[in-house]
Amino acid sequence: MSTTTTAPSAPTAVSRRGDSVFAGLATGAGLLIMLALAGVAIFLIIEGIPAISASGEQAYGKDNIVVYVWPLLFGTLLAAVIALLIATPLAVGVALVISHYAPRRVARPIGYLIDLLAAVPSVVYGLWGRAVLAPAILPVYAWLADHLGWLPFFDGPARTGRTILTAAIVLAVMALPIITAICREVFLQTPRIHEEAALALGATRWEMIRMTVFPYARSGVISAVMLGLGRALGETMAVAMVLSASGLVTINLISAENPSTIAANIALNFGNASGTKVNVLIFSGLVLFVVSFAVNFLGRWIAARGQVKA
Amino acid sequence: MATSIDISDLNIYYGDFLAVEGVGMTIRARSVTAFIGPSGCGKSTFLRSLNRMHEVIPGARVEGKVVVDGQSLYDPSVDPVAVRRQIGMVFQRPNPFPTMSIYENVLAGNRLNSKRMKKAEADDIVERSLRGANLWTEVKDRLGKPGMGLSGGQQQRLCIARAIAVEPQVLLMDEPCSALDPISTAAIEDLIHELKSDYTIVIVTHNMQQAARVSDDTGFFNLKAAGEPGHLVEFNATSKVFSNPDDPSTEAYISGRFG
Amino acid sequence: MSLLEERRPAAKPTAMPLVAPQIPAYAPWLAAVLAGGIAALAGLLLGWSLVAVVLVAWALLVVGLPAWSAAIEGERRAKDRLVTTIAWSTFALAMIPLASLAWEVVENGHAIISSEFLTYDMRGVLGAGGGIYHALMGTLIITALATAISVPIGVMAAIYLVEYGKGNRLARTITFLVDVMTGIPSIVAGLFAFALFTMIFGPGVRFGIGGAVALSVLMIPIVVRATEEMLKLVPEELREASYALGVPKWRTIVKVVLPTALGGIVTGVTLAIARVAGETAPLLIIVGTTTTLNLNPFDGRMATLPVFIFSSVTTGGKYDAEQTARAWGAALVLVAIVMTLNLLARAVGKVFAPKTGR
Numbered sequence: 039m040s041t042t043t044t045a046p047s048a049p050t051a052v053s054r055r056g057d058s059v060f061a062g063l064a065t066g067a068g069l070l071i072m073l074a075l076a077g078v079a080i081f082l083i084i085e086g087i088p089a090i091s092a093s094g095e096q097a098y099g100k101d102n103i104v105v106y107v108w109p110l111l112f113g114t115l116l117a118a119v120i121a122l123l124i125a126t127p128l129a130v131g132v133a134l135v136i137s138h139y140a141p142r143r144v145a146r147p148i149g150y151l152i153d154l155l156a157a158v159p160s161v162v163y164g165l166w167g168r169a170v171l172a173p174a175i176l177p178v179y180a181w182l183a184d185h186l187g188w189l190p191f192f193d194g195p196a197r198t199g200r201t202i203l204t205a206a207i208v209l210a211v212m213a214l215p216i217i218t219a220i221c222r223e224v225f226l227q228t229p230r231i232h233e234e235a236a237l238a239l240g241a242t243r244w245e246m247i248r249m250t251v252f253p254y255a256r257s258g259v260i261s262a263v264m265l266g267l268g269r270a271l272g273e274t275m276a277v278a279m280v281l282s283a284s285g286l287v288t289i290n291l292i293s294a295e296n297p298s299t300i301a302a303n304i305a306l307n308f309g310n311a312s313g314t315k316v317n318v319l320i321f322s323g324l325v326l327f328v329v330s331f332a333v334n335f336l337g338r339w340i341a342a343r344g345q346v347k348a
Numbered sequence: 349m350a351t352s353i354d355i356s357d358l359n360i361y362y363g364d365f366l367a368v369e370g371v372g373m374t375i376r377a378r379s380v381t382a383f384i385g386p387s388g389c390g391k392s393t394f395l396r397s398l399n400r401m402h403e404v405i406p407g408a409r410v411e412g413k414v415v416v417d418g419q420s421l422y423d424p425s426v427d428p429v430a431v432r433r434q435i436g437m438v439f440q441r442p443n444p445f446p447t448m449s450i451y452e453n454v455l456a457g458n459r460l461n462s463k464r465m466k467k468a469e470a471d472d473i474v475e476r477s478l479r480g481a482n483l484w485t486e487v488k489d490r491l492g493k494p495g496m497g498l499s500g501g502q503q504q505r506l507c508i509a510r511a512i513a514v515e516p517q518v519l520l521m522d523e524p525c526s527a528l529d530p531i532s533t534a535a536i537e538d539l540i541h542e543l544k545s546d547y548t549i550v551i552v553t554h555n556m557q558q559a560a561r562v563s564d565d566t567g568f569f570n571l572k573a574a575g576e577p578g579h580l581v582e583f584n585a586t587s588k589v590f591s592n593p594d595d596p597s598t599e600a601y602i603s604g605r606f607g
Numbered sequence: 608m609s610l611l612e613e614r615r616p617a618a619k620p621t622a623m624p625l626v627a628p629q630i631p632a633y634a635p636w637l638a639a640v641l642a643g644g645i646a647a648l649a650g651l652l653l654g655w656s657l658v659a660v661v662l663v664a665w666a667l668l669v670v671g672l673p674a675w676s677a678a679i680e681g682e683r684r685a686k687d688r689l690v691t692t693i694a695w696s697t698f699a700l701a702m703i704p705l706a707s708l709a710w711e712v713v714e715n716g717h718a719i720i721s722s723e724f725l726t727y728d729m730r731g732v733l734g735a736g737g738g739i740y741h742a743l744m745g746t747l748i749i750t751a752l753a754t755a756i757s758v759p760i761g762v763m764a765a766i767y768l769v770e771y772g773k774g775n776r777l778a779r780t781i782t783f784l785v786d787v788m789t790g791i792p793s794i795v796a797g798l799f800a801f802a803l804f805t806m807i808f809g810p811g812v813r814f815g816i817g818g819a820v821a822l823s824v825l826m827i828p829i830v831v832r833a834t835e836e837m838l839k840l841v842p843e844e845l846r847e848a849s850y851a852l853g854v855p856k857w858r859t860i861v862k863v864v865l866p867t868a869l870g871g872i873v874t875g876v877t878l879a880i881a882r883v884a885g886e887t888a889p890l891l892i893i894v895g896t897t898t899t900l901n902l903n904p905f906d907g908r909m910a911t912l913p914v915f916i917f918s919s920v921t922t923g924g925k926y927d928a929e930q931t932a933r934a935w936g937a938a939l940v941l942v943a944i945v946m947t948l949n950l951l952a953r954a955v956g957k958v959f960a961p962k963t964g965r
Binding site: 159 | 793
């Protein structure tokens, strides 16, 4: 021991205080998030409860809240499911092109482009759907009604392009970049050794993809689709702008009489609502919250289960 | 400015798992003490317990006594942050801060503790520390460049400069050469020889030649079986450990018959 | 084909059979041109529409190329070519609406963009004229406020999760709730803000700060996620190096961990801003819209670009054409803002990318 050092305990108090203040701030931020989410649920419930007893004029002329919300929920699910039926195969194809088919030089800019398209605001998609897609697709609906009218979906009559099918197509276009982005990531994560093992056995590219990429990516793709579904369920503006809604339950996709969706219905009616009508709309929002929560939860659960297995 | 360390009956746990059991030794001031032993025998864990770095890992705790300069490190009133200012550490892989220049890296310990200093004083510390780490002539013209731009051996010497810039009493080195090529390793070993006159140095190494070359005292750690805690088998002067060890298992390890 | 078949026995029969008959490398292109040509010819002769011609050409390609391949290369290669063709087809199909969207926004939007359009509000304007200055400012103010609320909360929460919580029960709960928040429909966030401020200020409340709160509900989870990912990427060694220098934990986080992760965090925050800047539904509910400039987010309705677009299009009436033109112009401005933010985020990510290696 050459030097006697004074015990370096002087800075103790200072650094300890800094630590506890900082840790407190961080924990507080975390707790605030819990509080915020609890707040979302609680405020929606408080403001939604008065709607349960609403009827007649207060419930937009419906007997009770269930009769009011059900057609909206039906429309929400219908539009979202059709959108996913359209978007999923396309998204998987595009993701496959980016991850395995296109040369690197091309794949990268394409991926870039898809990411940018995911950022386009929904209101712009809505504008496009209303002003461009709806008029352009009307002849197709007319053709469908003429030739496939015996199917209940295409009963027609096709008088407007602003149908639930158009809304679903717009939703599909919106969900496409999101699903593609996740699928691409999952496809790219396939272990190289698996792919090379398949190729070394003399597999063609498609056989390699079917043998290694798809089994590995299955849960990732499913959860991507669930996330896309959650997004499509909650999407407001695109539907509100595209759809010419009359709020009934039908599976006729191309007529002028279309079911509405919860989110679009709130957006279109909230401005003029007053009294219990506000509560009715908030109640429908609560239903939407629960449904999209369930879908998202399912998606993450599948993703988590897949990760454990991998 | 150097100090000795007395360790008695030290047990180190990770959660419920006893990793190191019953270690006792005295590390002399101004000397180089080396720890050798097979992988997983707890020598790195033991080293980290000497400046309370092991408790960074959640669940890690220590029983027993480590006395530095008359103070017990594990006394409740002792601040681990203050301990680490007195007992510096150099890690297995060079880890300069990627956001900082060479100059800032050397001063990191002072700056991060928000010590205010004049430019001349700071320049002085940087030059002294880099000279101390045998790095000054190589980097003096590019002090503003990122520390990550140096070679592996230079980065490790930068980390040593960073550690000695805060003027610690003791320098702990956890396999400081294991990620380096032979030439860089030789440079670090030379440096350890020079630093010995100012600091108490404790080094963990897998390389027995290195232990023989640089150290004055050597401790041999071993474990009885996998899953059992590691323990100190023998602690003696390096010359004795490598020529005429007390314990047969030490001789077996050193002569390469085991491990 | 006959040529190939003749050549095969010519190869030394003793060696491994490494040569297999192949259709030429340009075959897919040739097939595409042929299919297109046949369909176009048929279309011209029979008077089909363009859509029909494209569909027929595609069908010819999807059937023709694998058939050609099957004849020469065998079934397995034919299947491979079929899937390749289909994959590229989905890509082309997916690009049609996306390209159309980009084209229409620029095509319909650029004409109206002028200094007047960007610097005037809509006070007293019925037909042509007027501008989006009020909506532009509203979007900037509300987005800035939302960022000011979300970034400190989001970053600190992520610090808690990575540096303090480390998988304890509270941290796991928060992670789960952040997941839930990511999935909140934007209109529900608007309803939340509305319900919250209705309870405080009474019914019918509309102001900018409410919109900022609603957007924060959407933004915080994105910020938490991005920051969390980046903090996890900071090597444990750097924290240990800092602790070993006797630096307290909070200073280590502020001076070592955060600067190292800064690039990624800024990128994530910028992407989050881009995302909420285009949000419409919550603003429609809690902020409403107006025709005049309102710079005070604590008092009264404010116009924002997305809501401006929505209400311009849906109002209808006598001046529908002018309103729609303004909506396209506003859409172009909004898309430009969002795209700029995205490109900026990428640039920032590149600049700050951790400098590894030497």
